[in-house]
Amino acid sequence: MEIESFPYPVTVNRQDFQNELIDQFDVDQFLFKNHRFTSIDSLIKDLTNLLNELNTELLNLVNENYNEFINLGKSIDGSLDLINFLKIDLKNFNNDLVNFNENLSNSRNLVENCLNEKKHLQVLKIKIKLLLLLNDQINNFENLLKIDDENKLNNLTSLYLSINMLSTYLNNSNSLEKSLMNKLVSIKFEFKSYLDNLSSKLISNKNNDLLLQILNIYKIIDHQSDFLSIIRKN
Template identity: 30%
Template sequence: MTSAFHLPSSTSQSATSTPARISTSNPSYSDDDDDEDTLPYPIELPRSDFLQPDFDPQTYLSSLRNRHQTLEDLRSDLRQRSQLLNQELLDLVNGNYEEFLSLGADLKGGKKRVEGVRVGLLGFAREVETIKKGVQDRVLEMEGLLREKKEVRRDVGLGRSLLEVEERIGELEEGLGISSLTDGFLDEDAGAPEDLDDEDEAVGPVKRLRRHAEQYLLITHTAEQIGFGHPFLQAQRSRIEQVRKTLLLDLASAVRQAKRERASEDMLTLLDIYARLGAEGESLRVLRSGG
């Protein structure tokens, strides 16, 4: 009698051997079952496939038709993947739990902080408006000062022009000998008006008259720019008229002398002076009068 226990040789299989094909006569097995047992095990679904920006579940599932995997196994893999993601999310929340708590503590009492910020902003806005108003006031003040400066400069220019007119009138009166005549006496050492200025005598009477006429025209031009209605010019009007009368008298004397001497060049110069003074009629009267 032997103690060894032996399985029937017809049913024994090796643990590492490929399953044997079962006869098709057995209704419990089929060729499809045999094919599924011999197929390679599918690899794990790549995680990167689910992270695509254009991921679409239906499109993705339709691309898995060649995985040689049953629908139930695919569902099981997806369930495991979902559980894994839930666990990762839970670990992430647990890992950042302290930060979540601190965030909640920071948000507590936030209305008071927001109100404090709002009050601070309102105060800042009021300060800005105050500064803005101050700047506007300074701008208006500066504009007023600039206008005042412009007026002062204009007044200074006007004063200089008036002083220049008065000075030129005085020089012209001295050159024409009016100052001594208007004072009612002649200086004994002064002599005739022509002797008052040796320089005038050196240039000749005709050239001296032309220079006096130019000074007179400069005086009238400046007075026109200022306006004869100015009080100072109104006060100087009699002096200007006296200068013109004296100048015309000297011109008449010079014309008569040039006519006697038949000095044609001097005559043309004197007639030009008459024209510049606007006294052409006076020149004709002098020429017709003879002398």
């Protein structure tokens, strides 16, 4: 059986704190673990001596590095001013950023509106060109129809088909389109009448080659039954 040694009191020193100093320092546990056999008076005396030593060391440190401490204090004060300036600058920057975002949003909307307007104008421009072209072809057709030329059939047919193709883009949305549509109705009747008269004449002259060509034109304009009726009558 081992005999425990007599518990002599231990003097408090700086090393004890360095070994035990942690984030969650427990004074009671520290004293019980290291100095439970030390009297209160001795503890007070030892801690007082340690405190005096620390005060002396701190005073010497300040005296020896006076300029560094003064500069440190000034730098801290200057840093506070700098921080305040930075806060102001940051606030101003944030306000500028908000304004920039608003301006950017407004600019984006403006650009979108401009692009839509440009697209609308382009469509309108194309349609105007189409209407002008259609009007020119209608005038050319009417003028050609008035000319006494036996060889005008091919040109009339080409103009007629082109006019019909262009007319598919009309929708009667304005007075010009309505006027052209009325002309188109008249042209269809005039072209049909021209074909009927020419067919009767060719049948009388027995021009079979040209009659075959006219038959194909009747088929294209979907009036072949009228051509057959003319043949029966003649």
